[in-house]
Amino acid sequence: MEDFVQNNKLTILGKLTAGLLHEIRNPLSVIKLNLDYMKMFENELSDEINESISSSIKAFERINFIISDVLDFTRKSSENLKPVSVNEVTHRTIEIINITASKKRINIIKELDESISPILASENKLLQVFINLVNNAIEASNENSNIIIKTKNLNLDNRKKVLWEVQDFGCGIKPEDKEKILNGFFTNKTQGTGIGLTVCKRLLDEINAEFNFESEYGKGSRFYVIFNPMTEIK
Numbered sequence: 001m002e003d004f005v006q007n008n009k010l011t012i013l014g015k016l017t018a019g020l021l022h023e024i025r026n027p028l029s030v031i032k033l034n035l036d037y038m039k040m041f042e043n044e045l046s047d048e049i050n051e052s053i054s055s056s057i058k059a060f061e062r063i064n065f066i067i068s069d070v071l072d073f074t075r076k077s078s079e080n081l082k083p084v085s086v087n088e089v090t091h092r093t094i095e096i097i098n099i100t101a102s103k104k105r106i107n108i109i110k111e112l113d114e115s116i117s118p119i120l121a122s123e124n125k126l127l128q129v130f131i132n133l134v135n136n137a138i139e140a141s142n143e144n145s146n147i148i149i150k151t152k153n154l155n156l157d158n159r160k161k162v163l164w165e166v167q168d169f170g171c172g173i174k175p176e177d178k179e180k181i182l183n184g185f186f187t188n189k190t191q192g193t194g195i196g197l198t199v200c201k202r203l204l205d206e207i208n209a210e211f212n213f214e215s216e217y218g219k220g221s222r223f224y225v226i227f228n229p230m231t232e233i234k
């Protein structure tokens with residue numbers, strides 16, 4: 001029942017977001033049309049004005065890109081599933097998150113097994129999951145600490161699996177909070193929404209990946225995902 005309520009909340013949130021973004025696109029395209037129109041007169045306009053037109057077009061393109069990305073994210077998937085390298089997505093995650101990590105002087109250690117098989121997933125959604133999890137690890141860590149990201153092959157009940165995990169040595173999770181954090185929309189951060197893990201869980205459910213964590217309060221946490229490699233999908 002609890003699961004049903006949470007999933008429902010997420011579905012409603014997804015629909016609201018999709019609807020809202022759709023509405024924003026219309027007035028936005030009017031702005032773009034006007035900018036394109038002004039650009040037709042660039043020979044008659046001053047350099048300063050041409051520069052502000054160009055930078056407004058760039059800003060428009062950026063907003064448009066974000067909207068497409070979020071809309072893609074709110075759509076139900078199973079479409080867009082492609083062979084994806086978990087290691088590759090891990091590298092991209094670290095590239096994106098390095099600035100945040102270095103601000104806290106956090107060292108991200110990679111222990112990636114090059115022999116793992118590709119998985120069937122949407123690369124952007126997987127990136128979103130990894131970014132959320134590594135971000136949480138950074139937020140939980142003290143300055144000058146390490147975070148370890150690992151991939152490896154597993155053999156569970158004679159079935160091959162691919163493990164991805166992020167381990168931090170930060171604040172850990174209180175025993176009484178443990179069962180709440182994967183049930184959705186739980187946060188103990190002043191700026192948090194509790195949506196990070198909720199989204200991770202939903203996206204990983206879509207590709208039948210197992211998602212869980214271990215944590216010791218005051219010592220740190222390990223969030224892990226167990227994927228089905230493509231070779232095991234019949």
Ligand SMILES: Nc1ncnc2c1ncn2[C@@H]1O[C@H](COP(=O)(O)OP(=O)(O)OP(=O)(O)O)[C@@H](O)[C@H]1O
Nearest residue numbers: 136137140172181186187188192193194195196197
């Ligand atoms: N690595 C971690 N160490 C300790 N606590 C964690 C860790 N990851 C998640 N948590 C706990 O789980 C809660 C939910 O995480 P989640 O990512 O869903 O939301 P958030 O990080 O609080 O907010 P948001 O991701 O929306 O900014 C966090 O507020 C925190 O209490």
Ligand SMILES: [Mg+2]
Nearest residue numbers: 132136196197
């Ligand atoms: Mg988070």
